[in-house]
Amino acid sequence: MGQTIAIIGGKQTIHNLMIAANLFAVISSKSETSIQLIDFYLDNPTNHIFFESIISENKEIKRKIPIYNKERCVYCGACSKFCSYKGIIFIKAIPYIQIIQNACRACGACFFACDHTALKSTEKLLGSLTKYSTSNNETILNGKIGNDIPYSLPLIKELKKQINKDFINILDIPLSKPTQLLESIKNVDFILLISENTNDSLEQLKQTLEIIKGEGISTSVFFNKINQQENHALEFLETQQIPIIAQLEINTKIIDAINNQKLLVNINSNYKELFLNLFREIERLS
Numbered sequence: 001m002g003q004t005i006a007i008i009g010g011k012q013t014i015h016n017l018m019i020a021a022n023l024f025a026v027i028s029s030k031s032e033t034s035i036q037l038i039d040f041y042l043d044n045p046t047n048h049i050f051f052e053s054i055i056s057e058n059k060e061i062k063r064k065i066p067i068y069n070k071e072r073c074v075y076c077g078a079c080s081k082f083c084s085y086k087g088i089i090f091i092k093a094i095p096y097i098q099i100i101q102n103a104c105r106a107c108g109a110c111f112f113a114c115d116h117t118a119l120k121s122t123e124k125l126l127g128s129l130t131k132y133s134t135s136n137n138e139t140i141l142n143g144k145i146g147n148d149i150p151y152s153l154p155l156i157k158e159l160k161k162q163i164n165k166d167f168i169n170i171l172d173i174p175l176s177k178p179t180q181l182l183e184s185i186k187n188v189d190f191i192l193l194i195s196e197n198t199n200d201s202l203e204q205l206k207q208t209l210e211i212i213k214g215e216g217i218s219t220s221v222f223f224n225k226i227n228q229q230e231n232h233a234l235e236f237l238e239t240q241q242i243p244i245i246a247q248l249e250i251n252t253k254i255i256d257a258i259n260n261q262k263l264l265v266n267i268n269s270n271y272k273e274l275f276l277n278l279f280r281e282i283e284r285l286s
Contacts, residue, residue: 002164002166002167003168004168004188004190005282007171007172007173007192008181035139036162038140038159040173047140050262055130056139058129058130061127063124064108064124066088066111072117075095080097082110086103101124126149129162153180175204181208194222198233202236220282
């Protein structure tokens with residue numbers, strides 16, 4: 001039976017990376033269902049480094065963007081009016097039109113708006129999608145955003161297309177703008193928030209829960225830093241009736257293991273049991 005689990009962390013740190021990779025490893029070793037790990041850290045996807053794997057597919061992700069044809073333009077301004085991203089500058093008095101390519105989201109609205117075929121299209125490279133096959137014949141998928149691309153939504157949508165409803169899909173997702181985060185978690189079955197039981201993390205935790213609360217997705221928390229003197233995050237989650245299903249204090253041994261590209265579940269049976277129990281709790285709560 002397929003399932004899609006979203007793991008949401010903060011900025012890319014070993015704390016978040018460690019949880020997705022180790023959960024993927026224990027499920028892969030125990031489940032009869034095929035599993036894949038999809039890495040949404042588009043600036044620097046790194047989950048694959050923990051596994052023996054080969055690249056089985058690599059493809060460029062492109063989108064059509066407009067080029068202005070001066071000879072056909074009647075300077076009606078419709079293209080600029082229909083652009084929701086302020087990607088087309090239009091000054092009627094001169095007249096003047098300029099397309100800001102880095103602002104273009106390749107939505108196609110300007111092509112639809114223009115009745116005079118004054119826009120033609122060209123392809124722009126947004127990024128790439130790389131598929132790795134592990135030694136266990138499981139799949140890891142990475143999205144990598146291109147240089148000087150200021151928006152990630154098209155690449156996120158491309159990664160979401162890779163979800164297989166018959167598989168267990170683990171989505172490793174960074175905190176990002178609300179639009180990007182909501183697109184990343186759309187139609188998932190379970191959300192695991194990575195946070196800290198510290199007062200400093202409480203505000204970020206509240207903001208994340210505020211963004212995702214309207215999606216109606218079962219949500220739990222994994223604490224990767226514990227401060228017994230600061231319990232505001234713990235108290236807040238209790239008031240919201242959001243369960244904490246795992247805790248693991250990051251220490252120097254864990255940091256050394258991750259820096260050496262070693263999975264925790266392969267070096268200590270206690271860690272393996274922790275992640276197995278985590279998966280059992282996710283199945284129970286989904």
